[in-house]
Amino acid sequence: MALSETYTNRIDLKLVAEMVTPGTRVLDVGCGDGALLALLAETRQVDARGIELSREGVAGCVARGLSVIQGDADTDLADYPDDSFDYVILSQTIQATRNPRLVLEHMLRIGRRAIISFPNFGHWRMRSQIFFRGQMPVTDALPYSWWDTPNIHFCTIRDFVTLCEVVGAQKERAVALDAAGGKVGVSAPWWFWNLFGAQAVFLLKRG
Amino acid sequence: MHDEIQSLADPLKEANEPSSPVVRFDAATPLVMDCGVVLDSWQIAYQTYGELNAAKSNAVLVCHALTGDQHVASRNPITGKGGWWTAMIGPGKPIDTDRFFVICANVVGGCTGTTGPASTNPETGKPWGLGFPMVTIRDMVRAQAHLVDALGIESLFCVAGGSMGGMQVLEWAASYPARVFSALPLATSAKHSAQNIAFHEVGRQAVMADPDWRGGRYLEEGTRPSKGLSVARMGAHITYLSEPALHRKFGRKLQDREAPTFSFDADFQVESYLRHQGLSFVERFDANSYLYVTRAMDYFDIAADHDGVLAKAFTGTKTRFCVASFTSDWLFPTADSRAVVHALNAAGASVSFVELESDKGHDAFLLEEPNLFATTRGFINAAARARGL
Numbered sequence: 001m002a003l004s005e006t007y008t009n010r011i012d013l014k015l016v017a018e019m020v021t022p023g024t025r026v027l028d029v030g031c032g033d034g035a036l037l038a039l040l041a042e043t044r045q046v047d048a049r050g051i052e053l054s055r056e057g058v059a060g061c062v063a064r065g066l067s068v069i070q071g072d073a074d075t076d077l078a079d080y081p082d083d084s085f086d087y088v089i090l091s092q093t094i095q096a097t098r099n100p101r102l103v104l105e106h107m108l109r110i111g112r113r114a115i116i117s118f119p120n121f122g123h124w125r126m127r128s129q130i131f132f133r134g135q136m137p138v139t140d141a142l143p144y145s146w147w148d149t150p151n152i153h154f155c156t157i158r159d160f161v162t163l164c165e166v167v168g169a170q171k172e173r174a175v176a177l178d179a180a181g182g183k184v185g186v187s188a189p190w191w192f193w194n195l196f197g198a199q200a201v202f203l204l205k206r207g
Numbered sequence: 208m209h210d211e212i213q214s215l216a217d218p219l220k221e222a223n224e225p226s227s228p229v230v231r232f233d234a235a236t237p238l239v240m241d242c243g244v245v246l247d248s249w250q251i252a253y254q255t256y257g258e259l260n261a262a263k264s265n266a267v268l269v270c271h272a273l274t275g276d277q278h279v280a281s282r283n284p285i286t287g288k289g290g291w292w293t294a295m296i297g298p299g300k301p302i303d304t305d306r307f308f309v310i311c312a313n314v315v316g317g318c319t320g321t322t323g324p325a326s327t328n329p330e331t332g333k334p335w336g337l338g339f340p341m342v343t344i345r346d347m348v349r350a351q352a353h354l355v356d357a358l359g360i361e362s363l364f365c366v367a368g369g370s371m372g373g374m375q376v377l378e379w380a381a382s383y384p385a386r387v388f389s390a391l392p393l394a395t396s397a398k399h400s401a402q403n404i405a406f407h408e409v410g411r412q413a414v415m416a417d418p419d420w421r422g423g424r425y426l427e428e429g430t431r432p433s434k435g436l437s438v439a440r441m442g443a444h445i446t447y448l449s450e451p452a453l454h455r456k457f458g459r460k461l462q463d464r465e466a467p468t469f470s471f472d473a474d475f476q477v478e479s480y481l482r483h484q485g486l487s488f489v490e491r492f493d494a495n496s497y498l499y500v501t502r503a504m505d506y507f508d509i510a511a512d513h514d515g516v517l518a519k520a521f522t523g524t525k526t527r528f529c530v531a532s533f534t535s536d537w538l539f540p541t542a543d544s545r546a547v548v549h550a551l552n553a554a555g556a557s558v559s560f561v562e563l564e565s566d567k568g569h570d571a572f573l574l575e576e577p578n579l580f581a582t583t584r585g586f587i588n589a590a591a592r593a594r595g596l
Contacts, residue, residue, distance in 0.1 A: 055564060
């Protein structure tokens with residue numbers, strides 16, 4: 001993964017990239033400045049496409065040569081045909097969507113696989129802020145106060161597993177990362193992941 | 208200054224004998240038009256900038272808008288002014304003439320050297336006038352394809368244009384997908400809206416209501432429907448701007464006077480500006496051309512040519528697209544561009560889309576818009592890398 005060091009320091013992005021088979025077609029929903037798309041295009045030689053809400057993000061992506069459309073995950077995924085991508089990726093974005101269930105269903109319809117990474121609201125530091133301080137958690141990774149946060153649908157790893165069951169998604173891989181970016185023990189039970197995983201990455205396919 | 212005036216070209220002469228390069232075709236290469244007419248003798252006037260590389264792989268075709276011409280990046284011989292898209296095209300510009308061979312041709316139906324209603328009908332020796340066959344956007348593109356053939360170019364690196372130019376870009380991508388490596392349709396639509404057809408009809412009726420139009424035979428009869436064409440241009444020009452842009456530029460400011468004159472003089476600056484726009488337009492543009500070219504835009508509806516499904520026009524395309532619209536453009540609003548993007552997505556095409564922030568209305572694509580330049584530069588450079596340029 002040495003090459004990817006030049007593209008990103010974000011461990012979750014590298015983990016997502018590892019899950020993608022080289023030479024495939026990938027749609028990154030909420031691609032931001034295009035860091036993951038650029039990483040995938042360079043290291044996995046994928047046909048990389050993106051959707052991004054912010055005008056600045058899209059302009060930046062196009063200026064670095066990526067195929068990115070200004071659009072909204074909540075409304076624009078409906079326009080994509082079935083099976084048009086090998087992977088549809090939602091990186092650190094599901095908590096900001098208005099209808100996470102619908103977004104996930106569209107991802108599983110458009111792509112043969114879906115990859116979702118998200119912050120775990122069940123992490124012990126989150127729990128401790130609510131438990132001891134009685135306040136909504138504010139962390140380095142999630143620095144917003146409750147009144148101005150774009151994140152309107154937080155979930156824990158356990159909650160996300162429930163959503164997967166509701167939409168009939170099948171888990172091919174699931175990885176939890178601790179706050180330092182290390183993988184939480186592979187054979188650990190769910191309650192352990194849910195407590196010590198700062199974020200999680202799921203590789204899903206239709207059930 | 209005197210020399211400058213002396214050297215201005217006669218618009219009537221330019222229609223047949225343009226001062227730019229021109230390719231003349233005969234019955235061996237007829238122009239087969241959508242209306243069923245086959246032109247056995249026709250010509251296309253064009254300009255080029257930069258140099259074609261040995262592999263002939265660096266050609267960029269720029270398509271002009273309704274009242275544009277082939278003089279995209281050089282002095283216009285009729286007006287004496289600079290090219291109409293020098294902000295975008297030139298050495299070191301987003302479409303860099305140091306790297307790319309840029310071609311721009313006058314459209315069929317136009318009046319600056321490509322065959323149109325102001326050209327001489329070889330059968331009668333008189334101007335075509337309303338005898339000229341009705342033109343479509345696809346006819347314009349067919350004619351350009353003949354020019355590209357004549358220049359020995361098989362595949363274009365990019366086809367770019369805004370407004371009606373963007374319509375031609377989309378038509379190129381739909382009609383000749385293998386010949387278009389990348390496409391840059393700006394501030395445009397895959398079909399002309401009812402509102403836009405309505406505006407065009409007002410303009411055409413203004414021209415035809417002028418007694419000097421003479422049923423379209425004004426060139427033979429030595430008159431010009433300048434008043435009608437001027438009113439058409441004034442009305443159209445408002446649609447190219449936006450309310451905030453008009454307010455910023457003119458507000459309610461008076462023109463060279465302290466108080467209203469209680470008359471129908473051009474008291475307001477905005478009136479004076481529009482009158483000037485109208486008057487300078489009639490100096491350079493043929494009234495019948497205005498009728499034909501606006502009609503071509505009205506007829507444009509790519510989906511209608513593909514069973515009503517726009518995505519079918521782009522099925523299997525390998526072309527890389529970059530679509531852009533402007534927030535204040537109410538003539539070709541963002542929804543029109545989004546419809547194109549949805550169709551391209553459905554066809555699995557490589558497409559980028561951005562709505563750029565500007566208060567300058569539809570004309571923004573022609574003006575100094577740093578975000579448009581950055582987007583274009585990024586798209587063109589990435590496409591050039593993909594093509595090995």
